[in-house]
Amino acid sequence: MGYIIQVIVDALSLGSLYALAALGIGLLFGVLRLINFAHGDFITLGAYALIVPAYGPDAIRFIADFHPVALIICTILVVVAIALLSELLVFRPLRYASAATLMVGSFALSFVIQNLIIMIYSGRPKSLNLWSDLTAIKFDVGGVDIALLPLLIIGVTMVLMVLLVLFLKHTPWGVQMRAAAEDFKMARMLGVRANFVISLAFVLSGALAAVVSLLFEAQLGILMFRMGTPLMVFAFIATVIGGMGSLVGSVVGGMSVGIVSSILQAGLPSEIRGYRDVFVFGLVILVLLLRPQGIVLSRATRERV
Amino acid sequence: MTALLKIDGITVHYSRLAAVRNVSVEVGEGEIVCIVGPNGAGKSTTLLTISGILSPTEGTVTFGSKNITGANPENVARMGISQVPEGRHVFTVLNVEENLRIGTLMRRDRSEIEKDFKMVLDMFPVLAERRRQPAGKLSGGEQQMLVIGRALLTRPKLMTIDEPSLGLAPKIVDRVYEVLTDLRNRMGLTLLIVEQSSERALKAADRIYVLRSGQIQLSGNAKDLRDGEKVKQAYFGFSDAAKHVGEVAF
Numbered sequence: 444m445g446y447i448i449q450v451i452v453d454a455l456s457l458g459s460l461y462a463l464a465a466l467g468i469g470l471l472f473g474v475l476r477l478i479n480f481a482h483g484d485f486i487t488l489g490a491y492a493l494i495v496p497a498y499g500p501d502a503i504r505f506i507a508d509f510h511p512v513a514l515i516i517c518t519i520l521v522v523v524a525i526a527l528l529s530e531l532l533v534f535r536p537l538r539y540a541s542a543a544t545l546m547v548g549s550f551a552l553s554f555v556i557q558n559l560i561i562m563i564y565s566g567r568p569k570s571l572n573l574w575s576d577l578t579a580i581k582f583d584v585g586g587v588d589i590a591l592l593p594l595l596i597i598g599v600t601m602v603l604m605v606l607l608v609l610f611l612k613h614t615p616w617g618v619q620m621r622a623a624a625e626d627f628k629m630a631r632m633l634g635v636r637a638n639f640v641i642s643l644a645f646v647l648s649g650a651l652a653a654v655v656s657l658l659f660e661a662q663l664g665i666l667m668f669r670m671g672t673p674l675m676v677f678a679f680i681a682t683v684i685g686g687m688g689s690l691v692g693s694v695v696g697g698m699s700v701g702i703v704s705s706i707l708q709a710g711l712p713s714e715i716r717g718y719r720d721v722f723v724f725g726l727v728i729l730v731l732l733l734r735p736q737g738i739v740l741s742r743a744t745r746e747r748v
Numbered sequence: 749m750t751a752l753l754k755i756d757g758i759t760v761h762y763s764r765l766a767a768v769r770n771v772s773v774e775v776g777e778g779e780i781v782c783i784v785g786p787n788g789a790g791k792s793t794t795l796l797t798i799s800g801i802l803s804p805t806e807g808t809v810t811f812g813s814k815n816i817t818g819a820n821p822e823n824v825a826r827m828g829i830s831q832v833p834e835g836r837h838v839f840t841v842l843n844v845e846e847n848l849r850i851g852t853l854m855r856r857d858r859s860e861i862e863k864d865f866k867m868v869l870d871m872f873p874v875l876a877e878r879r880r881q882p883a884g885k886l887s888g889g890e891q892q893m894l895v896i897g898r899a900l901l902t903r904p905k906l907m908t909i910d911e912p913s914l915g916l917a918p919k920i921v922d923r924v925y926e927v928l929t930d931l932r933n934r935m936g937l938t939l940l941i942v943e944q945s946s947e948r949a950l951k952a953a954d955r956i957y958v959l960r961s962g963q964i965q966l967s968g969n970a971k972d973l974r975d976g977e978k979v980k981q982a983y984f985g986f987s988d989a990a991k992h993v994g995e996v997a998f
Contacts, residue, residue, distance in 0.1 A: 615853060618846050622839045629837040631821035632799050633830070633902060634854035 445587030456593030458701025459600035464678035469693035483675025489656025526649030686737025758807030782949035785959035830904035840884030851901030
């Protein structure tokens with residue numbers, strides 16, 4: 444019994460991280476038709492922001508030693524600033540380019556960020572414990588110890604999703620974003636400012652990336668210049684199988700990918716457990732063959748039917 | 749009469765193909781002006797150039813005393829031009845009220861907004877009934893009313909409408925034109941309407957322009973053209989002069 448609860452908690456917490464990352468990607472895709480492959484690097488930068496920019500082998504704690512509230516705010520500010528800067532320097536000049544060009548632009552940005560991290564912080568992994576209490580505090584559930592962190596990850600994700608929905612549904616800015624996501628030209632003809640809405644999407648995406656940075660770093664305890672990349676890859680897959688252009692789809696996709704990975708991790712015989720991702724990606728291909736439009740139909744897809 | 753909108757010799761290209769050439773249109777304050785012409789004449793192109801979605805390669809667009817050639821769509825909207833483009837363009841994911849609220853986002857005069865809101869809902873009672881429904885669920889006619897109402901809520905000085913009659917039952921088209929004429933008469937709203945049907949245009953407009961093959965073939969007071977013969981010739985290109993222009997255009 445306890446073991447099953449353990450697997451469920453792990454599955455939901457991994458799914459939550461993927462869902463949060465997928466939401467960050469989905470928001471930008473909705474407004475800008477940009478598949479932002481640099482999203483994983485935004486996540487990485489959020490974690491690196493916690494230490495003093497220095498080349499040495501050890502991590503010198505900086506924001507990481509702040510009071511948790513200040514820590515969260517500072518990390519979000521840093522990542523949001525980077526997201527806005529990326530918009531200004533990379534994506535604004537490409538605004539009227541094709542979706543493919545935008546995507547290639549995001550690849551380039553991703554390389555630039557990774558190499559900047561190597562130049563400033565060096566490419567060596569650095570150990571950094573964040574909020575170690577969260578993994579130390581455990582609850583005894585049916586004979587198995589469940590740490591606080593995965594429960595926190597699930598809780599934070601749910602709260603953020605509710606906040607995002609409230610924002611999008613019930614604030615004028617949120618309504619503007621939804622309008623722009625559906626029909627950007629018409630929205631502009633009614634006075635919706637393109638720069639504002641797009642910047643807002645980058646702010647939200649950056650803030651979500653920062654939260655993922657902190658939760659992921661608390662779990663991982665190590666800084667690596669490509670730590671965000673696997674999250675980005677899984678989150679991207681999540682948005683694809685969830686249905687591009689649908690935020691609900693991003694969440695459903697993220698949760699599904701996380702849950703399937705965790706179940707495979709727990710269920711596969713130990714000899715082939717190392718090849719878990721092969722099975723995950725195999726299932727993804729299967730889903731795409733059976734339902735190429737994604738699990739949740741977005742508006743655009745539905746209209747064509 | 750002072751010209752509120754002045755389009756002066758614009759040429760607009762889609763990549764290398766010129767969709768309109770050297771088109772000049774003037775709309776005076778409080779006027780209803782119709783641009784008529786067959787499919788592909790460049791009517792929509794002209795309107796999209798006014799609203800800043802397209803940029804002309806030559807010529808200028810002046811609104812009031814401001815040159816708005818090549819301005820952003822949102823800035824054009826903020827100067828007081830509200831466009832109802834072809835194909836209605838309701839936001840289907842938003843409900844009827846949210847669609848209308850988007851129309852008010854540029855305004856800060858709260859009490860006036862509420863008054864206009866009430867006016868629009870009185871004008872189109874069906875929108876009041878369906879306030880909370882997704883706009884995608886409305887019928888074609890209801891969607892047309894919604895986009896006109898939404899455009900009105902921006903409190904435009906000039907409203908441009910692309911084919912208000914497209915895909916609507918004649919009875920509903922009558923109603924739409926009735927509303928538009930009423931708006932001009934009561935509120936002094938200036939209207940530039942693109943229309944395929946020359947009869948409709950001659951009935952509703954003060955002045956009309958006939959656009960074919962990307963060029964203005966004829967313009968004049970609707971009163972003087974009411975028998976429709978000249979308009980038909982310009983529209984279809986049967987007269988010798990129009991034929992000649994047609995050859996040049998291709």
